[in-house]
Amino acid sequence: EFKVWLKNKYHSIEALNTAWGNIFWSMEYNNFAQIQLPNQCVTDPNPSHLLDFKRFSSDQVITFNRIQVEVLRNHSSAPLIHNYMGRITDFDHYKVGADLDIASWDSYPLGFLEDRSEEGDDWKLHFSQQGDPDFQAFHHDLYRCVGRGRWWIMEQQPGPVNWAPYNPAPLPGMVRLWSWEAFAHGAEAVCYFRWRQAPFAQEQMHTGLYTPDNNPAPGLAEASTVAAEIESMPEVSTAKAQVALVFDYESDWAWQIQPQGASFNYFKLVLDYYRALRSLGLSIDIIPPDSSSLANYKLVVIPGLMTFDTQLTQAIESFTGTVLAGPRSGSKTANFALNLQPPMPGINNKVSYVESLRPSVELPLKESGNVINWIETTTGDDPVIERTAHDRPILIGTDKRQYLSAWPDREALKRMLKKLCSAEGIAVQELAEGLRVRETQTHRFVFNYNPDPVQYKGASLAPAAVHWELL
Amino acid sequence: EFKVWLKNKYHSIEALNTAWGNIFWSMEYNNFAQIQLPNQCVTDPNPSHLLDFKRFSSDQVITFNRIQVEVLRNHSSAPLIHNYMGRITDFDHYKVGADLDIASWDSYPLGFLEDRSEEGDDWKLHFSQQGDPDFQAFHHDLYRCVGRGRWWIMEQQPGPVNWAPYNPAPLPGMVRLWSWEAFAHGAEAVCYFRWRQAPFAQEQMHTGLYTPDNNPAPGLAEASTVAAEIESMPEVSTAKAQVALVFDYESDWAWQIQPQGASFNYFKLVLDYYRALRSLGLSIDIIPPDSSSLANYKLVVIPGLMTFDTQLTQAIESFTGTVLAGPRSGSKTANFALNLQPPMPGINNKVSYVESLRPSVELPLKESGNVINWIETTTGDDPVIERTAHDRPILIGTDKRQYLSAWPDREALKRMLKKLCSAEGIAVQELAEGLRVRETQTHRFVFNYNPDPVQYKGASLAPAAVHWELL
Amino acid sequence: EFKVWLKNKYHSIEALNTAWGNIFWSMEYNNFAQIQLPNQCVTDPNPSHLLDFKRFSSDQVITFNRIQVEVLRNHSSAPLIHNYMGRITDFDHYKVGADLDIASWDSYPLGFLEDRSEEGDDWKLHFSQQGDPDFQAFHHDLYRCVGRGRWWIMEQQPGPVNWAPYNPAPLPGMVRLWSWEAFAHGAEAVCYFRWRQAPFAQEQMHTGLYTPDNNPAPGLAEASTVAAEIESMPEVSTAKAQVALVFDYESDWAWQIQPQGASFNYFKLVLDYYRALRSLGLSIDIIPPDSSSLANYKLVVIPGLMTFDTQLTQAIESFTGTVLAGPRSGSKTANFALNLQPPMPGINNKVSYVESLRPSVELPLKESGNVINWIETTTGDDPVIERTAHDRPILIGTDKRQYLSAWPDREALKRMLKKLCSAEGIAVQELAEGLRVRETQTHRFVFNYNPDPVQYKGASLAPAAVHWELL
Known part of the structure; x- marks a missing residue:
């Protein structure tokens, strides 16, 4: 059935050979019947x-x-x-x-x-x-x-x-x-x-x-x-968030197939962004990678998205808010070849060099925090917004379109996102560790995930406390 | 042959279905021929x-x-x-x-x-x-x-x-x-x-x-x-110990099948009890789980025994000494279903809630030491003998019948066993770390397992020393 | 084909049975056709x-x-x-x-x-x-x-x-x-x-x-x-080194088959010797285990060589320089039986007892450094050159033929090799950590492998610096 699925997708074996880059290692097929499942190969199978x-x-x-x-x-x-x-x-x-x-x-x-x-x-x-x-x-x-x-x-x-x-x-x-x-x-x-x-x-x-x-x-x-x-609660409705995060199943498959560094895990990367936004007291919408409009949001973050499809590209092009993408976002074509063009709409630099780092490596930033796990070198004239202490650019672009070519630690990521929120007029709230917030249309709910009491607006919230207040 | 063995044990497939609880997940068999070995299943096999x-x-x-x-x-x-x-x-x-x-x-x-x-x-x-x-x-x-x-x-x-x-x-x-x-x-x-x-x-x-x-x-x-x-030694004879420890092969199989926490290991649990008793200078008998009389002992400890069979139950009922059991003792029926009755003879509480703990968790006790690995909640009116610092009962029962619903660390277990020995008039001796004692009918043998000299009764025992004295 | 290869080597099944010691565990074969590949055995296969x-x-x-x-x-x-x-x-x-x-x-x-x-x-x-x-x-x-x-x-x-x-x-x-x-x-x-x-x-x-x-x-x-x-460089030629190191593929197979201690790794052992020599600023030749002459060298080191063949034995016997061998060198016959004779030419002691050590064990030496991983006991009257702090001999022999019956740590190995070089009039140079040297016939090249500058002859070498000077 896999062969049928491939034939329906590519129509001709030549098209498949081109799409997969089968000229490499002389992997060209003569017909669809030759294609096996990508396991038990002599060496690594083609990522495509x-x-x-x-x-x-x-x-x-x-x-x-x-x-x-x-x-x-x-x-x-x-x-x-x-x-x-x-x-x-x-x-x-x-x-x-x-x-x-x-x-x-x-x-x-x-x-x-x-x-x-x-x-x-x-x-x-x-x-x-x-x-x-x-x-x-x-x-x-x-x-x-x-x-x-x-x-x-x-x-x-x-x-x-x-x-x-x-x-x-x-x-x-x-x-x-x-x-x-x-x-x-x-x-x-x-x-x-x-x-x-x-x-x-x-x-x-x-x-x-x-x-x-x-x-x-x-x-x-x-x-x-x-x-x-x-x-005893009035009927409440879900609030539309001001911030959206793109989560993509294909990207998770892609980086499992080709992590390039043992610590590059897509789910963890996305959760790091989500966590940083949450620790700023924000409510977040998760949106799919083929979203056709971002008009409801002020800030959209897109970590590690394998490929920007046409629909999302057009949505970004007509979006008046801020988009932050990277690392690895837009680094591949839909066929899992290298994307040799700029990684995201609104960015002109190209990614020319990719490094994955062992867990103990920390590259300090000029401002605060460190780069961990991953850093890319980009080539071009895009303005540089942030650099490492050794002067390597890691955040480039304009006010509204930024590409983050590294994996920042928790402190650095939170700092960067806070700055973007501030520029878009999104109110943030620095929450105590383990304290989390979610807003509905009428209420703000506060949750204490800690085993100890924490302070919130001058009051003490007990362990496991659920607090709500009218907006 | 497994099918024959099962048929000899259960006679009818209905009896087997009931014994194993096969109504769960619709696992009922129609006949013995359908029963496979419990491996390569779609998901976990039935523990029974x-x-x-x-x-x-x-x-x-x-x-x-x-x-x-x-x-x-x-x-x-x-x-x-x-x-x-x-x-x-x-x-x-x-x-x-x-x-x-x-x-x-x-x-x-x-x-x-x-x-x-x-x-x-x-x-x-x-x-x-x-x-x-x-x-x-x-x-x-x-x-x-x-x-x-x-x-x-x-x-x-x-x-x-x-x-x-x-x-x-x-x-x-x-x-x-x-x-x-x-x-x-x-x-x-x-x-x-x-x-x-x-x-x-x-x-x-x-x-x-x-x-x-x-x-x-x-x-x-x-x-x-x-x-x-x-x-040059006179003929010596094995002394009858005052303390017995029940060791059971089936319990080891049971907790390998269903550890419930990765650190719950029956052999380790039993060795912890044995070690605590030995560090008090005691000689110990190991006895099987179907012992019909405990009359020769003053103290019997029964950690993690899956099921109390009729014979051992009767032996405990007619025993005038002290019995300490738990954790997990008596928690299952012989068919590997939950035992919904009190866990051991002489205890009225029931075990209602079971928690396994990650290795770094330590729950301090009111007296000294900590609970590690495992803690149960029991329900009922049995007197409480020991509690955690947060007031959770962990040792319940009467002077002679006690259930220890947690896994104590070395210090706490030694303290509890020392108290029971004292109540039964069993002489104990706090030995230096790595020093061990075994008594025959006529002699006390002392062994220094340390690579360094240690003190014993005011004298220094060399590394690997074997010392003996007349009782 | 393996059977054919064996028949060509041993000619008769009796010869193979004797060579492999198949009398042990009654493993004798009746004919070559019975011999299987040495995997999926009931228990460990014969190391031979x-x-x-x-x-x-x-x-x-x-x-x-x-x-x-x-x-x-x-x-x-x-x-x-x-x-x-x-x-x-x-x-x-x-x-x-x-x-x-x-x-x-x-x-x-x-x-x-x-x-x-x-x-x-x-x-x-x-x-x-x-x-x-x-x-x-x-x-x-x-x-x-x-x-x-x-x-x-x-x-x-x-x-x-x-x-x-x-x-x-x-x-x-x-x-x-x-x-x-x-x-x-x-x-x-x-x-x-x-x-x-x-x-x-x-x-x-x-x-x-x-x-x-x-x-x-x-x-x-x-x-x-x-x-x-x-x-812009003149043509340079490879210099003949004064020090040679024997590297042997069969020994790597042998100690993979029978490590005896999980940390006994032949490649690591050899690299430890190589590293110690390099950290003394030496240029080294690697030579095969069947070398027929050592005449070009002053010092030859032979760590962990399974068997000294006739050719190398004769080369050592006619060699006027210094040979340092061990541990495990010469411990086996070519058939992978124990060698019951002295381990190397020029040594009379026999190895009588072998111990492998868990990674945390360190046996301090009288001079400096520790034994790690491995220590042997030898029996005989060879002079003792070095001992552990507890007086166990670890280096024995004469000025020119020495057997090192243990695995020294970096500090101890460097110290021992430095002493041998000094005795042979080989100039050494204590290099800063991460600095390395290699000489050609006309030049000395210096390489800084550190990410930081280091001192060399009073000057500072930048990270990744390559420095050369005329000899």
């Missing part, structure tokens, strides 16, 4: 071959889902929904979501902190009973986009689970906090998994709202509290 | 399925051994013996041992420290030429039980071996110390492996008592010293 | 079996190369050349090289530092943009030997590559330094890989001298500088 296989695999999921949707639409007018998981990028969720009515995801903040976070041990220790303070919100915003505004939590962790390397209990109050945070990000529903703990088989150690002998488990009271609190 | 496979595998070994025993008994009245290894728990040694006359094991203190100890680098460095000070003794006591009093060392390490990640030489004196320690624990014989080092093939780097060219190797003089010393 | 398989595999490469050579010689009188890689020891390069006219290798200093160096993180951080200061020189000297004086760099890294875990850029000046260092070691040519970066397929991220759109890449200017500088 690998990327097309990833696209094909994703298309298989999309097609399979569509077949089911068509069957169900014939028999039901109920909205159709599917539940995704945290940090699963094997197929394009935007495209699957386009055939459904509601997106949902399974949120296991403690399990995900232990089994799929890139953060270090100190971070994991600090948040071991609360979860990463940005991981949930990121997925809330992602699936709000995938569901075109309609989204649920299909499975909310109500206590210790059975599948992570370590399975501690949520800090008292966190089940309530997680639930409220989902609603603040626009969830229509939060369902808990599971209702009653099963006393046998594979998931016997996965807690529920009730114990196996039908007594209330600790999560139940918190879920009940949320239910009661929601009853 | 896995545990039965472990039991079946163990039974295969038992049966195979029994066939050989029957053949030999027809031709010989010599006692039958088999040699086990350190920390090998793949089959039930008690059951194999029941068909034999003598148990023996292969003791490689340095190799085992390097290739199967859970301790950290500092510990391994300190004991790199002596071996873990409790690992040998634990196995001596275990195989004394497996051999119903009769046991040997079949292979005693006499120098560097060839198979561990690092193969240093024993500290001078350790070959003598290891040999004496075995006799102090009741060994009938200590054999050295090997007599003469082979100059070729796989084991050419495994030292013996003689070098390959037939000169004495360093171990020989120490072995000769022990032989001479034993000649 | 494994070593013969390595020899057979190497011979296959040699034969294959020879067939091609014969074809080409019939059609061309051009010199024949093959390019080897860094730290690839799977076949005997001396034997392949004997059929060719020129040896060459692919030098990727930064890639090799990241993906095949044994050094620690601090070292890798310090040299992350320069490469290990001895790795290139070692291979230059090795392939000068393999090519019997004629050698090239076939691929010189000109910038970041695409295949190492991290791919930083060379420090400015390093492309020039690496090129000059090759010439100082006698290279006939240095070719850069690649000329122009390919914009597609597997190596699209591998820089060249030109960018994919045909602009000069940073490496080009440095390559041009070297070309111009060479033009």
Whole structure:
């Protein structure tokens, strides 16, 4: 089927050979029948071959889902929904979501902190009973986009689970906090998994709202509290954010295929940007890589986007706000060849040289913070906005179009984003570590992810506190 | 054959479906022929399925051994013996041992420290030429039980071996110390492996008592010293210990199948208890999980026992001494479902909530030491004996029946066990780090596992010293 | 074919059984047809079996190369050349090289530092943009030997590559330094890989001298500088070194098969000796294990040589200079049995006891430095030259023939080698860390591998500096 998919895409074997650059290493094919799966090769497979296989695999999921949707639409007018998981990028969720009515995801903040976070041990220790303070919100915003505004939590962790390397209990109050945070990000529903703990088989150690002998488990009271609190709240609506972040499934495949440095991880890069924006108190929209208009936003950030397609390019060209892109953004053609043109609309420099850095390398910046993981050299006459202490340009462009040719650490990234917000008149708020904010149309919600009290506007917020105030 | 074994055990497929909880995930079988081995499944296999496979595998070994025993008994009245290894728990040694006359094991203190100890680098460095000070003794006591009093060392390490990640030489004196320690624990014989080092093939780097060219190797003089010393000793007999520790092969399989936290290791848990008791100068008996009487003991400790069977339950009910059990003791039925009743005889609380902790987490206790790795919440009215600094109960019950619902660190565990010994009138002795004691009916033997001299009763014991005194 | 190879070597199965020691574990074969490849065995394969398989595999490469050579010689009188890689020891390069006219290798200093160096993180951080200061020189000297004086760099890294875990850029000046260092070691040519970066397929991220759109890449200017500088240099010739180091492919196979301690790595051992000699400012020749004369040298060092063959033994016997061998040198017969005779010509002691040490173990020496990784006990009356602080002999023999029965750390090894040089009247020069020297017949070249300036003869050498002076 992969061969059929390729034939439908390229029509002629010559076109495929050109698209993939098969002249390299004399890899030209004579016909589609010769093409194998890109594994068990003598040496590295062609990255273009690998990327097309990833696209094909994703298309298989999309097609399979569509077949089911068509069957169900014939028999039901109920909205159709599917539940995704945290940090699963094997197929394009935007495209699957386009055939459904509601997106949902399974949120296991403690399990995900232990089994799929890139953060270090100190971070994991600090948040071991609360979860990463940005991981949930990121997925809330992602699936709000995938569901075109309609989204649920299909499975909310109500206590210790059975599948992570370590399975501690949520800090008292966190089940309530997680639930409220989902609603603040626009969830229509939060369902808990599971209702009653099963006393046998594979998931016997996965807690529920009730114990196996039908007594209330600790999560139940918190879920009940949320239910009661929601009853007394006025109806709230999701606010449109002023800041958007582009997240792209193909880019994740591309940089898995060709990391170039062992620490270049697309998901981590995007989460770093999201985290920096969140730590400035901002509400964020996640948008797809084929967005046709950015008109609703003031600032759009685009880290590590493999290719700018025509639609996004036109959207940027007609956008009056600020765009910050990079590193690696626009570095490839859609066929996974090097893009020899400037990396993004509005930038004239070209990327001429790419370096990946071992984890212990830190290149200090002139202002504050360091470059880590990745740095590019660009060639051209674009104005330089920031440099390393050794005078290497890392941020170039104009007020409204900037290309960041390096991976800044947390401090530096936050500083740069703050400056861009200020230029666009976006109000920011420096939050204490572990404190997070999300605004609806009428309220500002404040969440304390710390195990200790923190100060917010002169008051002390308890661990796991959820605070809200009218805007 | 696994299917036959299952049919013999459950008789009907309905009984198996109920026992395993196969209603979960619709795993019900229609007949025994459908049951596969519990590997290469689409997702996790049912833990009940896995545990039965472990039991079946163990039974295969038992049966195979029994066939050989029957053949030999027809031709010989010599006692039958088999040699086990350190920390090998793949089959039930008690059951194999029941068909034999003598148990023996292969003791490689340095190799085992390097290739199967859970301790950290500092510990391994300190004991790199002596071996873990409790690992040998634990196995001596275990195989004394497996051999119903009769046991040997079949292979005693006499120098560097060839198979561990690092193969240093024993500290001078350790070959003598290891040999004496075995006799102090009741060994009938200590054999050295090997007599003469082979100059070729796989084991050419495994030292013996003689070098390959037939000169004495360093171990020989120490072995000769022990032989001479034993000649001049009166016949000694194994003393009955006042403290017993339950060790169970099935529990090791169970917690390998379902660790729930990556650091929950049954062997390590049991060794932690054994080590704490030993560091109090106690002699310990290891007893099997189906013991029918505890009457010879004053204190019985039962860490992590999956299930209390009827026999042990009755033994505890008629026992006038103290029993300390937990964590995870009694947490499962024999079918690997959750036990929804109190975890042990004499306790009324139920375990309602289980948390596993990442290695860096330490929950300080009100008295001293910390909880690490594991903590449970119990529900009920049992008196609380110990709490964490944040007031969570971790030790509950009465003077004589206590359940420890957490994994204490070395300091806390020693403190708790000391208190129980004191209540039972068992004399303890706080030993210097690395000093260990074993009593026979007439003598107290003292072993210095340290590479440095330590004080004992006002005198200095040299590194690798073996000291004995009349009781 | 392996069976045929074995039959050609041993003629009778009895001879093979004896050579391999197959009496051990009753491994005797009845005929050659029974012999399998030494993998997927029930337990460890016989090391003699494994070593013969390595020899057979190497011979296959040699034969294959020879067939091609014969074809080409019939059609061309051009010199024949093959390019080897860094730290690839799977076949005997001396034997392949004997059929060719020129040896060459692919030098990727930064890639090799990241993906095949044994050094620690601090070292890798310090040299992350320069490469290990001895790795290139070692291979230059090795392939000068393999090519019997004629050698090239076939691929010189000109910038970041695409295949190492991290791919930083060379420090400015390093492309020039690496090129000059090759010439100082006698290279006939240095070719850069690649000329122009390919914009597609597997190596699209591998820089060249030109960018994919045909602009000069940073490496080009440095390559041009070297070309111009060479033009203005007088013709120089390779100097004969006063010190030789034996490197042996079979020994690498042997200690991979039987490391005895996880940190015993032959390549690392040899590089440690090479590094110590280089840090004394010496130029070194690498020579093969079947050298028939050492007459050109004053000092020959032979670390970890599995077996002294007749030719090398005779060469040593007639050599008037100093030989330092060990550890493990001469410890095996050619059949991979223990050598029960003295380890090297001129030594009477025998090795009676071998210990491998975990990485954290350091045995301090009486003078300075420590023993790490490995220590042997020898038996006999040879004079003792050095001892550990606990009085264990580690260096024995006469002024001219010494056996080092341990693995010294950097400081101790340098001290010992310095003393031997002094006794032979070889001038040494204590160089600053990261500074390296190579002499031709007329010039001394000095290379600063540091990212910082260092002092040399009162002047400051910039990072990546190449300095030369007339002798």
